[in-house]
Amino acid sequence: MIKYLEKENDFEKEISKEMVLVDFYADWCGPCKMMGKVLEEMADIDILKVNVDNFPNIARDFKVMSIPTLIIFENGKEVKKNIGMMSKNDLESWLKI
Numbered sequence: 164m165i166k167y168l169e170k171e172n173d174f175e176k177e178i179s180k181e182m183v184l185v186d187f188y189a190d191w192c193g194p195c196k197m198m199g200k201v202l203e204e205m206a207d208i209d210i211l212k213v214n215v216d217n218f219p220n221i222a223r224d225f226k227v228m229s230i231p232t233l234i235i236f237e238n239g240k241e242v243k244k245n246i247g248m249m250s251k252n253d254l255e256s257w258l259k260i
Contacts, residue, residue, distance in 0.1 A: 165202065165210045174221055178236040183209045187232040189216050194248040198231040201251050
């Protein structure tokens with residue numbers, strides 16, 4: 164399920180789940196749009212999309228310098244990070260922690 168972060172205060176609650184994939188993106192970013200299409204095919208995981216233009220503090224806190232950046236959180240803790248576009252096969256392999 165894909166959810167878009169609407170309020171900065173909700174971020175901690177959203178990442179406190181057992182496992183959530185956070186997609187740091189921007190609307191103007193071409194690779195982010197392509198990554199978004201890949202993520203739409205991943206119906207079996209929780210995905211939180213965070214627009215770096217709307218939430219620069221969160222992006223800074225997690226040292227997001229390039230987009231798209233994907234971070235897996237487990238129970239609120241960062242466990243894995245990927246920077247850049249991935250194919251569906253690469254994403255599925257990367258998700259196997």
